[in-house]
Amino acid sequence: MIEEKAYGKINLALQITGRREDGYHDIDTVFQSIGLCDTIQLEQADSLEISCSELALPCDQSNLAYKAYEALRPYCKGRAGVRIHIIKKIPIAAGLAGGSTDCAAVLRGLNRLWHLGLSYDRLCHIGARLGADVPFCIRGGTARGTGIGEILKKLPSLPDWPVLIVHPHIAVHTGRAYSLFDSQPVRSPVDINAQEEAVRAGLLERVTSALGNTFEELVIPDVPEISRFKQLLRKEGLKPLMSGSGPTLFALVPPSLKHHEVAGRLRQLAGDADIFTSTLVTGD
Numbered sequence: 001m002i003e004e005k006a007y008g009k010i011n012l013a014l015q016i017t018g019r020r021e022d023g024y025h026d027i028d029t030v031f032q033s034i035g036l037c038d039t040i041q042l043e044q045a046d047s048l049e050i051s052c053s054e055l056a057l058p059c060d061q062s063n064l065a066y067k068a069y070e071a072l073r074p075y076c077k078g079r080a081g082v083r084i085h086i087i088k089k090i091p092i093a094a095g096l097a098g099g100s101t102d103c104a105a106v107l108r109g110l111n112r113l114w115h116l117g118l119s120y121d122r123l124c125h126i127g128a129r130l131g132a133d134v135p136f137c138i139r140g141g142t143a144r145g146t147g148i149g150e151i152l153k154k155l156p157s158l159p160d161w162p163v164l165i166v167h168p169h170i171a172v173h174t175g176r177a178y179s180l181f182d183s184q185p186v187r188s189p190v191d192i193n194a195q196e197e198a199v200r201a202g203l204l205e206r207v208t209s210a211l212g213n214t215f216e217e218l219v220i221p222d223v224p225e226i227s228r229f230k231q232l233l234r235k236e237g238l239k240p241l242m243s244g245s246g247p248t249l250f251a252l253v254p255p256s257l258k259h260h261e262v263a264g265r266l267r268q269l270a271g272d273a274d275i276f277t278s279t280l281v282t283g284d
Helices: 064-075 098-113 120-128 134-139 174-183 192-201 204-209 214-222 225-235 259-269
Strands: 002-019 025-044 048-052 082-087 142-146 151-154 162-168 249-252 273-279
Touching: 002 098, 002 134, 002 174, 002 192, 002 214, 025 098, 025 162, 025 192, 048 064, 064 082, 064 098, 064 120, 082 098, 098 120, 098 134, 120 134, 134 142, 134 151, 142 192, 162 225, 162 259, 174 214, 192 204, 204 249, 214 225, 225 249, 225 259, 259 273
Parallel strands: 048 082
Antiparallel strands: 002 025, 025 082, 025 142, 025 273, 142 151, 162 249, 162 273
């Protein structure tokens, strides 16, 4: 058996730049891997078997792990049966790339299990057909993403700063979030160049100051419950930001605050949300 860690992601900055003719949307974003992760276990078997520790997650053809298997199966010259078990820690549909990172981990894991020898560039090319965030999740770390998120520019790794993650028990559908962009003007552009410069400087204060996400302007008025959790984080002296299309919020925690103590207070106040403590992590 082999194991692959499937790290979640946050967006340190995200700007929707337009709608494409194919119906997708172009974005400009700074991706960052976090230590909150799923674990993917893979071993040889007589046929394909997919299971998951989270019973609410379908293990059928809709699962990106299945799609990753189907994408790499033509490259396998021997027995293609495999048993894939997903140990879920990342909340489902949270804006943390849980499905995409599991897909990426299956691609990396099958590449090892089947001794395919495919480069990360090749895996990213394959992964881009499965999901916009998959190429970043294959590599991880810190990167600027353009196109639908699949065109990546590696950025310097950030320190393992603590990050507090709040996942409200609220549903936000990505399709709905993008439809809000299509139906109304965006008034607050996000300066992605400023965030890239902040990342290159490696200073927490600058990165925190450059946080921004187009989806906040669109989604929070539509799902106002998210604002209550933002206020709870602000009262702790933090600057929260929604990750992806939400509903999850994150905040980088400065050295002056003890993130575990902050998390403890939030758990008492936010009973209808999951609170995680993690750190930023580097990539390949």
